[in-house]
Amino acid sequence: MLTIDAEAYRSPWRTVHPAVKGVLFGGLLVCALALPAWPGAALAGAVALAFGLGPARVPPRKLLRTGLGPLAFIATGAAALLVSVGGPDGPIAWDPQGAARAAELTGRASAAVVCQLLFAFTTPLADLLPRLSRAGLPPALVEVVALIYRMLFVALDTARRVGAAQAGRLGYANRRNRVRSLGALGAALFVRSYDRAARLQRGLECRGYTGALTVLVDDIPLRASALAAAAVPAVLVAAAALTLGAWT
Amino acid sequence: MHIAEGFLPPAQAAAWTAAAAPFVVHGVHSLTRAVRADPEAKLLLGASGAFCFVLSALKIPSVTGSSSHPTGVGLGAVLFRPPVMAALGTVTLLFQALLLAHGGLTTLGANVFSMAVVGPWVGYAAYRSVRALASRLPEQTSLGAGVFAAAFAASLSTYTVTSLQLALAFPDAAGGVAGAFVKFATVFSITQIPLSVVEGLVTVVIVRLLSTVGREQLLRLGVLRGGTAAGAVDGPGADASDETAGPHEPTSGPTSEPTSDGEAKA
Incomplete structure (x- = not known):
């Protein structure tokens, strides 16, 4: 089996409705993308990791190994921002703002990847489809x-x-x-x-196939209170990031 | 080359999703029509999708020593046609994002545009033109050249579009979008250009083997000239032409050896 799917089946959060996990990690993902990278994305990533490694018990080593691929892409892509081409300083020159842009992009994208991976690590596709x-x-x-x-x-x-x-x-x-x-x-x-x-x-x-493949899906009740609770971390992260941003 | 989650600004991610949407809707429409016309097509489409996924999960060696994943979109476009490939490719990319962490969910639209829309269409156009140009040559030669062109062009265009998407998202301070395109294209060319060549070669081997061991399926899909040139799921009509097209190809010989090489239950 594939690592992510195998872990998703073993996850203690498998019994949680996919929509609840979607709201939790999706909300943090939106925070990582929409808020200023510092401190917004950093907070969103940290909170998502705290949930993932804490109550959801995602194995950190497997998470890291799976994340290496996208992180390599992010690092390669961000490295291209360090230099500028065709400017007055020659064909290839060091971009003074490049390091800040690259750091911002790396932070934002890494936090987003963490949110995506944690959702995948806690939700088997078979529950989602x-x-x-x-x-x-x-x-x-x-x-x-x-x-x-x-x-x-x-x-x-x-x-x-x-x-x-x-x-x-x-x-x-x-x-x-x-x-x-x-x-x-x-x-x-x-x-x-x-x-x-x-x-x-x-x-x-x-066996009398008529075109429909019916399978049993575990009926997980979806409570509005659970959905609302799942949205709380994202709202708190957004509030904290905006307050911290206003302070600095 | 998949754009990772969170790499594109939200507005651009949304714009690429909107750009890919009509093609995907058209693809889903043709897929639904195919399933309605021939219920058997559903399982074949499932098998085709699984094949596309596994193909893109294989590691192929790059000249620079690193290994990378082929896109498989060139072969997919030749076998299943670009509209169906838009739908199958989208599903494959969604599965890659959720099962392999290749690509993201917000960047799915951008990845679909490069890998399930532009790649298949460019690959298919290259395939049709080479097949038309080489129509006088023996079928094996023209098929091999066409398939190489399809896989090479599809892989290369995917990489070009991805570089363009990144350049539009992060224009260069001095060189603008063009400068940024040069930067991203250069950074990724180290793996992507050799990969395109290797993918072309591997695809030629696949199709050459299939034209002997999987002849029936290729005729059904309309890839070989003996079959009707209709869509991916043309039913019994294509099978009937199998017998008339038979004798051109040797059914056994040195080319079929590697398949027995691959026998798992040896």
Whole structure:
């Protein structure tokens, strides 16, 4: 399984309605984006982390490892702000305001990534997808989305096994082999995915498939008080950031 | 190349979402129509979406020693056509954001615009033009050239659009948007340009293998000339032309070897 999904299933917050978690982390995400980066984004990130590592018990090491990808992108992108090009000081020059802009962008985006990751780490997609059709999306699309979600783990597993078999035969020993092996992996994956879909179709038809795949969704009651409570941290962060901003 | 969550200012993120929306709505519409016309298409679309996701989760080696993820949009556009790819690509990007932390939710619109709209259309245009130009050549050669062009152009255009999106969000103090574009394009070119070439090569291998082992599916999708040129989910009509188109290609031979290489249950 994928780290994020596996952790989401294990999360003590799995029993919390996705909308409540959405309001909590979404509200903090909006704070990180809309408030001044200092102290707004820093506060939003810190509060989100406190909730995530505290009551939601998200494993910090896994959170960090998953966050490394987006953080690398943020660092690379922010590094480009340090210099300016085509100015009077030559083709490439140090931008005096660059460091401040880069720091602001890094802080804001890192806080936003933390909020997004913590939502993903506490909410399995399987709890989220069936609720999409209630949000007004066409049922055919929601079903295709749900099918993609169900099939992708089998496909990922196939890719992993094929990759291991290829590596065992020195399929990744040099560059030429790597390209060949990856191509073979892609082709095998395509053929098997289609074959599996056809077999699934036949199996479902034998069980009276009429086009609707009904699954049981855990019925989590959504209370207005819980929603309101989830919005409180974001409101407090916004108030604190604006007061601190007015002081400085 | 996914723009991370929170990297774009909210107004720009909203603007890119609005720009991508019509294409995605059109894609969802054609997907819904396909499912209504042929209920079997639903499972095939599910399989196609899962395939796109896994393809983009693979790590491919870059010349500079780092490894990166292919976009897979060029192959997707050739196999499933750009409108369907707009819908499948959006779903794939949403899953990548929530399951792999590649890309964000507020930046989903911007990522959809570069990877599920511009990439597939540019890739598909490159594919059609190369196929038209190379129509006199043997099918394998023209298919290989077309597919390489599609994957290369799609990957490269995705990277260009992303650099442009970043440049519009963070214009350079001295050089403006153009200067910022040069900066971002240079910073990311280290991984993205070699990646586009490698992705093109890998895609050629995939399609060459598929034209022998997955011939039926390619005919059904209208990628091979033997089949009808209709949409991604053309039903039994495409299958019927299978027999007439059969003998051009060897059904076994050296090219099918790597597939048995990939057998998991050996």
